[in-house]
Amino acid sequence: MTLGQIIALFMGSVFVQNFIFSRFLGLCPYVGVSKDTPSAMGMGFAVVFVMTMASAVTWGLYRYVLIPFDLTYLKIVAFILVIASFVQFVEMFLKKAFPALHRSLGIYLPLITTNCAVLGVAFLNITQFETESYGFAKSTLQGFFAGIGFMLAMLIMSGIREKLEYAEIPEAMKGLAIVFITAGLISIAFLGFSGFKL
């Protein structure tokens, strides 16, 4: 892969087709864990890691198991299994190595299992690269960049939400309503990236 392609992939996954603001993937943890910046950062790193690894693992699974045996219709079951086990592993690792982080992420770590962003990137890899070559590097990078985009969105939102704690938001708007309005406004700003010539 050339550097240009990598940059194009980066821009595409992080800005143009941001998982949160244009694909609506992984919204549950997004609204759940973005209350303060440190845990948003932790969750972001976890997602980046899981997404990258999930992309790599599912690539292998799809390319060398499901396609040869003509079992592509089993992809949902197979992928979710792989990812679930993988997240379980990450969770155990965090609990052991960074207990403080694990505590602050709390109930949201298991949510990575059911984070549609992780499964979504695996499916996207298949569909996006179906026509071209379904390469290992490309899909892994896509997973990695998509994770970065997710983390960026989390960080932006956490910063804003920390600030909103001091704002006089109308009673009815409090809670998730204002989070969604904010997300809408950020996604308007991200519209600026649409139509990028890469």
Added chain:
Amino acid sequence: MKARVTFKGGIHPPENKGLCGELSIKDFPPPETAVLPLQQSLGSASEPVVKKGDKVKKGTLIARSKGYISSNLHSSVSGEVIDIRKSPHPLLGEANAIIIKSDNRDEPERDYSAEEASADSLSSGEILELIQNAGIVGLGGATFPAHVKLNPPADKPIKTFIINGAECEPYLTSDHSLMLECADRILKGAALIKKMLKAEKCLIAIEENKKDAIALFRQKIIQLKNAEGLQVFPLKVKYPQGAEKQLIYTLTGKEVPSGGLPMDVSVLVHNIGTVFAVYEAVFLRKPLFERIVTVSGKGIKNPANWRVRIGTTFKMLVNHSGLADKKIKKLIMGGPMMGLAQYTDEVPVVKATSGILVLTSDEAADFEHLACIRCGKCVSVCPMGLMPAEISKMVEKGRIDTAKSIGLMDCMECGSCNYICPSGTNLLQYIKLGKYEYLRSKNVKR
């Protein structure tokens, strides 16, 4: 480390120093009844040594210091102690005070006009004792007992002694007039303190808007025989130029560490009035019972600088100066930036009173409080490099610990942020509230 042009931040409020006109000091007649609050300095209140019915003279010790940080108190009139009771206090609202009825003879305890010849040969200890006996406190407004400040621990030697003649508060001209009138004596006091501290340098810092005082001091220093290390330092006109930490930074380039004292960077700062009081205490053996007070503001008909006895009520001064025919809003002790608003004119002049201002409603306008628009002006004017808007917001929401972590306790309450805020937010009030809550929570935890 070198001297700087100025410190970061600061504001330029309208000076209004010209209100006072010529800068001569007039003597204010001794009051009929002197109200002398026992609490005149930081720390604990002094203990009365007279009782009801005792006869006292001008300069008689009437209350002795109690504890390490405390100061003596002397009668400012001759007459009879008629009561020791709670009465209005300009700083505390209400506090115990010794009330002395004057017999109109104004008899001094001893003759305070002749200079003691032996003053030059006194030892440091003797000088300190004289200062302590005279009940001298920091006259800039902080009222820290001078003998404590002039006696730094042995491991913190003082290299630079700074005399603060900045008088950056608008309206006030009491230090200015004192400098013009008593330059010789101030220099004598300065030389004495410098010798006592074994300081290498003694810098007299004066704001550039007092050109006559700068010229006068320069001229006097040239005339002086042993003027080694004595130097006049003109300062940029800016508030709060007279704040201790900012002054030290401007003059020496050193930053007093957060939570530290000037002696941590081998510097000692004293107000010009304090230096003069030290001169009087050591050379004239005169205790501190009078001081220069600016009576000004647009609500005053004839603003002037008065030499006033401690214990004179504000009412007498204000009535004597006459009230202008305007809508009067506030009575303030001190300058308009850091002074304290008074609820009654029955309060007496205390050692901390550098000025009495009567402000009209167009000078002291409060305006409608709007939401903070995060313009960042408070950040750029804060001389301590804080973010006042953020701190006050956090205090408002009860996050005292977060506020502490971004510098709540470093604030020196100069009020620059409050002055500059276009939204009319009372930033300083929230910061004060935060400090109060923080100290309180610390006490609770203990």
Added chain:
Amino acid sequence: MGIEVIIYSTGVLLVLGAGFGIALAVSSKFLSVEEDPRIKKISDILPNINCGACGFAGCSSYAEAIVTKKEKVNLCMPGGEKTSKKIAGLMGIAPDSIEKKVALIHCCGGGIGKKKYDYSGVKDCRVINMVAGGSVECDYGCLMGYACLRSCPVHAIEKNENLMPYVIRDKCVGCGRCVTTCPRNLIELAEYGKKVHILCSSHDRGAEVIKVCKVGCIGCGKCVQACPFNAIRIENNLAVIDYSKCRVCGKCVDVCPVKVIYDWRKDFTVPGKQQKSGKKNEL
């Protein structure tokens, strides 16, 4: 679709499942962390309003302290007896009983007492108290800056028609935040059952009190005489009820000449209500 598809798919899934299962089992051996499941259960029981009345940073840290440090189970004021019983049951120990406590504001005159000066600035009594010793003539009176009202996590303090703050007794959870907030220390936690209270904190002499406030204790001592249980004493010009002796008979209420003794059973939900003050004087 033939039989081989089913065999393939089952086989693939089995292999995958078994592979990951083994990997997980192995790693869980290496990465296992012991954690007491009771901590989570206890923090589920606790009310999770994080008021801090228990003395811990929040409900979850209190839960942790109960399990790891064998902390007492009756420290949660908002949860009350029900919670402490539940936790005790979970921990397998006998619950200590706790008496429900509610906040009580020992002043009913702030709205009626005289003003010392016009205050302008942040409307918070903690700030007002710093300015020339407070804005009301009475040194022991409520400044009506409503810091207590804002500090209450359950919104149990409201303003009455004299603009005095008062506690809604049934809403109050007894966390004690207002107690530490009040700059003049006018609030204390009193047992819910003791329903007669003296609502004044002034230690000034009677004559001075009358000068500044219509509803201030003048220390006349009538209540002391009226009390059949010797539960009231005059302490530094202020009548004080000894709650351990008080039987809530209510005899002191009627004799008080300045009406600072209140009986909550007589529908005095709003202290100062019967004082018809002409104008509302908010700060």
Added chain:
Amino acid sequence: MLKDKHLTVTVSPHIKTSLTTERMMWIVSAALIPAAGAGIYFFGPHAALVIAVCVGASIITELFCAVLMKKPATIKDGSAFLTGLLLALCLPPEFPLWMCALGSFFSIAVSKFAFGGLGHNIFNPALAGRAFLMGAFAKEMTTWKTLQDFPDGITAATPLNLLKEQGYDSLMKVFDSHSHLFKELFIGRVGGSIGETSAALLIIGGLILIFARVTTWHIPVSYILTVIIVSYFTGGLFDIPFHLFTGGLMLGAFFMATDPVTSPITPKGQIIFGIGCGLFTMLIRIRGGYPEGVCYAILLMNSVTPLIERFSKTRIFGVKR
């Protein structure tokens, strides 16, 4: 006698500056008047209508929201007026009026009052309104008006549009020479939004803001410098004045990015903010799907303002780094 007077007691300080929020808002509005006037002069009466409708709709929405939220109506602080004016200035001169009103409504109600009103909004209301209209009515937002007294054969496109869609040659065909192009750009006799065209007047307005101490130099200077540097490295010397004077850059740098509410509070943060705006503007202009990137760049930086603030705290006096 002082006793008879009503003394007010407050915590110090007792004096305040005369530069209030209200006055700041009106100074900004006044500084925009020349540019708005130029827009009306160049584009005709419909531009004046657009401005009037935007301002009017903004004020009405503000009133409506204030009543709905039971807050005191804050019309006289000028923020609603300013938002309306700014929004109008970045709309095309022939823009349908009902869409103007809708955009104003969005600006005030959604991007300002939903967050609690003045001082609490995260995004610049005027820009959020513009971006909303851009997303909603892309066609109308890019229909530009032909200037009456313009050299013949002019299309109705802005110079940036021309460059993006038809390339450098056609741009040069319209304006014979660089110097002619720059002159027209500077004076403002080119197609574009109402208030964006006249770079000269906008610079004058911006300087007024800085000298009146309504805003500081940090954001405009760092923004413009970044644009200069990036355009030099991507296009050479010719590109510098072109990128500076086309589109909404001057309006954005002096009036939009400096919006105090949505930009960082610390000087260091403001410089980072300006640099970010410059980078995103150039990125979108050169590579993006839209010819103009100022609006989106500022909105993007608005969204990361809290993060910038988090990492650009001031140094406390006496505390060593």
Added chain:
Amino acid sequence: MGQEETNNTGYFKELSKGFIRENPIFILCLGLCPTLAVSNLVENAFGMGIAFFFVLLCSNITISLVQKLIPDEVRIPCFIVIIAAFVTVASLLMQWLIPDVYARMSLYINLIVVNCIILGRAEAFASKNNVFRSALDAVGMGVGFTASLFIISAIREVTGFGTFLGFRLIPENIKPITIMILAPGAFFTIGFLMALFNLIRIKKGKVSK
């Protein structure tokens, strides 16, 4: 969650709670990803709703049937496998029945497998209750979800395209607000609908006080 108390409540309550009281989208705030992604057209929303309904119902029933057999430690992976199987079935069915709708949103159909609502109901309800109650719960939740999806998509389609299920509602000469069918429109719609729900709740709370 207080599920131990549900045994005493009536069946109708079980069914109706998903409509408003525990509306999965507006109150529980679950399963937002597909809600936002496919709600630009009412047609898509219906497709999604039906697929979702099918999977939820089947998996709830299956899980409540086999709950006794599954050891506690591995229940989540088991649930996921069960759900994944039904999602596969649904996706294959849709591919066969309505291929054009499926083509537009195949990704989100596949992602039903990780939808928080389904897993949440499996975990919180179906694994603790009997088959009938679980089915009722699934029907309630499914209807609630589909109805919410329908409301959102109706708002977005009418404002964004000017049509409803393909029929033109708003005359051609009034330009539709295109942004409503883009990503920001989805966020705004759900944000304001949540605010509306909050408002109703606040109003109700005030009345009862």
